[in-house]
């Protein structure tokens with residue numbers, strides 16, 4: 001049977017899946033592995049980068065087959081679906097009826113269960129917060145209890161621990177989501193380049209208030225006076241236009257090349273081109289939601305481009321007060337290292353609180369960058385970046401992580417003990433084993 | 438609005454087809470042996486846009502109740518535009534070799550129960566002078582192989598039955614599509630060591646099946662490349678096949 005890795009393909013610890021198609025397969029899977037003396041973990045679409053979605057036992061319950069809708073009320077915009085339903089599936093039924101997901105990450109292939117377990121955020125965090133704020137109820141299967149329903153009023157502690165709970169508090173069987181109304185599926189976007197980090201903060205301070213969705217691309221290779229240059233992108237759903245599900249042509253990265261195609265030379269060339277392509281004055285255009293929200297989805301399995309060694313993403317959030325200096329310090333370290341990739345994203349997060357105990361975002365600025373995996377990365381660059389984040393009072397995103405120290409995790413997520421107390425003893429990830437030592 | 442009867446509706450391939458029909462606003466009746474599964478699929482299809490979905494619990498091996506099922510379908514759907522028979526089981530060939538009763542059970546679920554349903558539905562659609570009948574057989578029916586000839590012969594029986602039935606139905610304006618999938622990633626094949634390159638997703642397969650039924654195709658290999666593979670397999674001279682086949 002084919003085994004599974006995480007999206008970053010690092011660490012390379014292949015997972016043996018038990019496919020789950022029906023709710024009872026979850027309970028059966030838990031019980032079967034328990035009998036074998038093994039713990040396990042749910043595996044959704046496998047779009048988390050590091051080891052938070054990898055089971056300590058390397059045996060996962062593959063939940064993508066739990067892909068059925070359960071109910072929908074198109075008057076109020078509430079949809080209940082099994083945990084393996086992907087955001088792509090949700091959008092394909094909700095868009096024609098005038099509804100969109102309240103929060104959506106940079107790929108539409110995530111499953112509902114996986115998105116809840118990481119309490120994902122999107123380009124509208126400054127308006128809508130994380131996904132967890134829009135979850136009404138969820139059904140949970142645990143090894144030590146009968147199936148239960150958690151919400152803000154029932155099983156509250158488990159509800160809060162499960163949102164952003166990294167899959168540890170039980171297997172999410174289904175969830176009910178509050179959608180957001182749209183009048184058209186088209187996005188009116190504004191793109192504008194900035195020359196410095198200060199310009200980013202100035203743009204963001206004024207434009208974030210005016211737009212529903214905002215994100216910036218940043219040239220991680222630029223140094224000196226160009227440090228922090230990039231392209232600011234904002235957008236809103238258009239008031240008029242069709243309600244159309246996008247079916248863009250998709251390419252697939254067919255093979256894993258023997259070495260990473262992302263290296264110093266290709267990154268430099270790409271970044272310079274991309275930055276120059278954008279103009280200093282705002283460019284306005286209206287187009288489908290898909291390329292605006294999910295540009296990377298147009299190439300399936302693009303993670304192969306990094307070669308057999310895989311890659312890691314570094315995503316941190318730096319609190320408001322130290323954001324400017326913290327981000328500048330991180331960018332200086334990255335530019336000096338010459339590592340990095342074209343995929344670098346900067347975004348301001350708001351203080352909208354999530355019910356989740358281990359939610360990643362906080363009021364401040366988040367930076368996310370991909371790096372081809374190498375020893376230099378883990379032994380040299382990441383420790384330097386970690387020190388900057390630590391001193392600035394920030395934290396790393398477990399969904400992207402394969403390296404953070406137990407100390408950094410426990411200091412920056414003090415609620416971890418509450419999640420550990422509610423953890424299903426049959427569920428354990430490699431990440432959790434690593435950071436709770 | 439298309440009115441559709443699905444037997445073996447909890448099959449992953451059938452459910453994927455049903456999703457496509459539901460998105461186009463079809464009215465469906467789901468038949469299967471597990472009430473909970475049928476209920477879950479019915480809810481799913483309703484959210485996806487089906488005009489209405491009803492269910493009927495039936496074990497396909499329970500031939501005496503087939504007529505009752507058809508009566509229920511006619512009562513709910515009125516005219517039947519499409520009837521798809523999808524149920525099946527993948528036998529453990531080794532076990533069948535040692536146990537005749539198991540072999541006969543597998544032949545019942547993959548051949549005789551299917552032929553019983555085809556007989557009943559064919560006559561009904563013929564009477565309607567309208568409709569598309571479809572059945573999922575398998576590429577395994579094209580030539581027996583040591584690793585799965587119980588399954589293969591059951592599927593071959595259905596395919597041969599269809600060859601004879603098709604011209605009869607043709608005269609009444611009713612089509613009969615014999616759907617022959619290759620490897621598909623469904624609960625039936627979970628855990629089998631299949632060559633990843635050759636395994637299709639139910640969703641991909643469903644696109645071709647739904648399209649093929651609409652175009653009233655006679656025989657449909659899914660995905661299409663299996664037609665070529667099977668052509669070669671069928672052409673292999675017997676002395677060679679005897680030595681090579683596994």
Ligand SMILES: Cc1cc2nc3c(=O)[nH]c(=O)nc-3n(C[C@H](O)[C@H](O)[C@H](O)COP(=O)(O)OP(=O)(O)OC[C@H]3O[C@@H](n4cnc5c(N)ncnc54)[C@H](O)[C@@H]3O)c2cc1C
Nearest residue numbers: 044045046047048105106111113114117120121166167172
């Ligand atoms: C191109 C790209 C862009 C991205 N952009 C963003 C972004 O903008 N914002 C953001 O927040 N994230 C982003 N991510 C990360 C991604 O959204 C999260 O990692 C998400 O959780 C992945 O969902 P999944 O279904 O693949 O879950 P997996 O990666 O398979 O699993 C994630 C976690 O959920 C748990 N889990 C999965 N299913 C269940 C279940 N049924 N019950 C209990 N636990 C479960 C797993 O155990 C694991 O801990 C991005 C990822 C990619 C590849």
Ligand SMILES: NC(=O)c1ccc[n+]([C@@H]2O[C@H](COP(=O)([O-])OP(=O)(O)OC[C@H]3O[C@@H](n4cnc5c(N)ncnc54)[C@H](OP(=O)(O)O)[C@@H]3O)[C@@H](O)[C@H]2O)c1
Nearest residue numbers: 447448449450471496497523524525575618620621623625
């Ligand atoms: N998957 C492949 O690679 C492949 C290849 C070639 C052909 N096929 C054929 O495709 C069809 C669909 O199979 P699938 O791949 O979708 O597998 P599946 O999901 O396992 O579906 C098989 C279905 O048949 C049902 N079934 C079995 N015996 C039954 C009975 N006596 N009465 C009622 N229902 C019964 C099962 O019901 P329960 O859910 O209640 O068990 C199940 O829903 C089958 O005919 C199969 O032989 C599959």
